[in-house]
Amino acid sequence: MKPKRRSVLAAVCAGAAGTLLVTVASAQNLDQVLTQGERRITLAQESQQRVDTIVNQTRSLTDQYRQISREIEGLTVYNTLLERQIQRQEEQKTQITSSIEQVTVIQRQIVPLMDRMISGLDQFVALDVPFLADERRERVDNLQRILERQDVSVAEKFRRVMESYQIENEYGRTIEYYKGSLEVDGVEREVDFLRIGRVALVYQTSDGQTQGVWDQRAGQWVSLGSDYRNRIRQGLRVARRQIAPELLMMPIAAPEDI
Numbered sequence: 001m002k003p004k005r006r007s008v009l010a011a012v013c014a015g016a017a018g019t020l021l022v023t024v025a026s027a028q029n030l031d032q033v034l035t036q037g038e039r040r041i042t043l044a045q046e047s048q049q050r051v052d053t054i055v056n057q058t059r060s061l062t063d064q065y066r067q068i069s070r071e072i073e074g075l076t077v078y079n080t081l082l083e084r085q086i087q088r089q090e091e092q093k094t095q096i097t098s099s100i101e102q103v104t105v106i107q108r109q110i111v112p113l114m115d116r117m118i119s120g121l122d123q124f125v126a127l128d129v130p131f132l133a134d135e136r137r138e139r140v141d142n143l144q145r146i147l148e149r150q151d152v153s154v155a156e157k158f159r160r161v162m163e164s165y166q167i168e169n170e171y172g173r174t175i176e177y178y179k180g181s182l183e184v185d186g187v188e189r190e191v192d193f194l195r196i197g198r199v200a201l202v203y204q205t206s207d208g209q210t211q212g213v214w215d216q217r218a219g220q221w222v223s224l225g226s227d228y229r230n231r232i233r234q235g236l237r238v239a240r241r242q243i244a245p246e247l248l249m250m251p252i253a254a255p256e257d258i
Contacts, residue, residue, distance in 0.1 A: 107154050111147075114161050118143045121164060129214055131171070131195045132178065139164055172198045177239035182221070184210055194235045200250045204232045213251045224251060 122140045125133075146152055146160055176195045181188055182203060189210075191203040201214040202224070211232050212223045224232075228251065235248045 110154060110158060114147060114157060117161050117165070118147065121161075121168065124168070129195075129198055129201045129216055131176075131193065131201050136168075139167070171195075175235075175239050175245075177236050184212070192236055194232060194239055196235065196248070196250060200252050202228070202232050202235070202250065204229070204236065208233060 118140065121143070125136045125140060143161060143164060146157055174197065178193050178195075180191060180193055182191045183189075184191070184205065189205055191205050194200075194202050194204070202211060203213075203221070204211040208229060210223070211228055212221045213228075214220075215222045231249050234243075234246075235250065237243045238245055238248065
């Protein structure tokens, strides 16, 4: 009976050893499979990273292309506008060049014109009603001096001449009073002058007792009676803006007598 048991035990041991060998071989195959799987995963990850990198680069290049395309489009529009501006500037340059060439001709024509205008203004002041005579003659003298100056531009000279004409024109539409001295009955006296446009120039002494009017036809002062004392006084108050404007009865020559 003992030899039989040994045989059985040997058989069992042989079977267990075979099973152990099969298990070890299977474990080795599994490790290889897992290793290869991990390697495939690693390779797949690396491939995916390369794909992601290429995709990102492609997107970046695409975005750059779009941005550059927009910039090119904007620059094209901008260049078109610049070309139009340059064309207009060239046209203006041509016009300015032509104007500069004509400046000398214009100056040669306008300077004699201003000289005639000043002479005409001088004659007008001399023949006009003699209000503010010193001031107006001084204005004309200044124009003559300015016309001869080299440091004053032609435009400024012309502006001064036109300004003087405008001042003279305004005199015909305004009422004004000013103080001055006048020889009355052989005595130099301080008087108040009242100018009503260019139709009447009267005076009244400071004490309000003597008054007179300028006779343009006779070219001299004519005394007025006491009837005009209050009228002239009223006109002076209007000119001083002490009272509101109102109808003034003044000695005015008839149109046919002027």
